[in-house]
Amino acid sequence: MPQLTNLNDLVLWLEEATQNGSVKWxxxxxxxxxxxxxxxxxxxxxxxxxxxSTYLLEMLDLQGRTIASVESSRQxxxxxxxxxxxxxxxxxxxxxxNQALGAEDKMGALLEEIRRRAGERQT
Amino acid sequence: MSRWKLIWLLILLLAVGGWAAGxxxxxxxxxxxxxxxxxxxxxxxxxxxxxxFTIYSLFETQRAGxxxxxxxxxxxxxxxxxxxxxxxxxxxxxxxxxLMLLAGDLERLQTAVNAVLDFGDHAIxxxxxxxxxxxxxxxxxxxxxxxxxxxxxxxxxxxxxxxAIAQTYITDNRINKNTTRRGLYRTHAKNxxxxxxxxxxxxxxxxxxxxxAPHAPVN
Numbered sequence: 568m569p570q571l572t573n574l575n576d577l578v579l580w581l582e583e584a585t586q587n588g589s590v591k592w593x594x595x596x597x598x599x600x601x602x603x604x605x606x607x608x609x610x611x612x613x614x615x616x617x618x619x620s621t622y623l624l625e626m627l628d629l630q631g632r633t634i635a636s637v638e639s640s641r642q643x644x645x646x647x648x649x650x651x652x653x654x655x656x657x658x659x660x661x662x663x664x665n666q667a668l669g670a671e672d673k674m675g676a677l678l679e680e681i682r683r684r685a686g687e688r689q690t
Numbered sequence: 691m692s693r694w695k696l697i698w699l700l701i702l703l704l705a706v707g708g709w710a711a712g713x714x715x716x717x718x719x720x721x722x723x724x725x726x727x728x729x730x731x732x733x734x735x736x737x738x739x740x741x742x743f744t745i746y747s748l749f750e751t752q753r754a755g756x757x758x759x760x761x762x763x764x765x766x767x768x769x770x771x772x773x774x775x776x777x778x779x780x781x782x783x784x785x786x787x788x789l790m791l792l793a794g795d796l797e798r799l800q801t802a803v804n805a806v807l808d809f810g811d812h813a814i815x816x817x818x819x820x821x822x823x824x825x826x827x828x829x830x831x832x833x834x835x836x837x838x839x840x841x842x843x844x845x846x847x848x849x850x851x852x853x854a855i856a857q858t859y860i861t862d863n864r865i866n867k868n869t870t871r872r873g874l875y876r877t878h879a880k881n882x883x884x885x886x887x888x889x890x891x892x893x894x895x896x897x898x899x900x901x902x903a904p905h906a907p908v909n
Binding site: 595596599600601614615616617618619620621623642 | 841845848849851852855859863875876877878880881882884885888
């Protein structure tokens, strides 16, 4: 299976597109740490494997076949000293997760409510 | 009676006999003869010759005492070393038993993890859940085992977490939905496969350790 060569660019583009809302990440299935973004020409999927703290980025064609992938784990970081790939994938996973679960909005609303209730108590 | 004892007894008897004869002669001629003077001179000579022998025998006794003391100390040291060696052997034997028990538990865990995957592949979800629970409990218990390395304990802790999530997943998305869908979801399956592979590596390491030659003797 071909490996992604320009991972740095890909992650930066995906992050940028996620932040401006042109890419939508969706959870793959309940109780999984896997998120995918659909495009006209295929799908990008980022997953976290708990055992080994592994991140896996895959590019899939329209039929759902994996056409390229890259993965990195803590073990690889320790053995090959490749921090870059691991931190890029970790960052992308966090970004996708935040958007897919609406974590920032939900947390913001929660914090706002807590602040409001604390203010009510003081007055 | 031994030969040497007999010789010493004869010498003692001759000495006592000689002393008695000399005393008898000196006593008979104590007022009117040169015999008394000879006897006095002979006694003095005997005392002069006997004194170094007495001192020598005292030294010899002391030396023998010191030698006996040294030998006793040496024997005590050897006994202590033997006790230490025996203690080290016992400790090593116990460590090996602990390693074998750990390897057995890891094998059980690996079997349970593989069973989750196999039963999942055949969509027998109640069985898969049962094995998932067993594996989760085993992984949680084993993650604190001091015989494991730090990264192995981390792997088991991650495995316990993954198995707990997989249990919830099987209950909510397979059993409660009464589905005949085969296989765990990709991420869960990968988690369990990764755990099984890591367990193989740990078991191989433990097996290699238990086959190693015993430690060098304690000095």
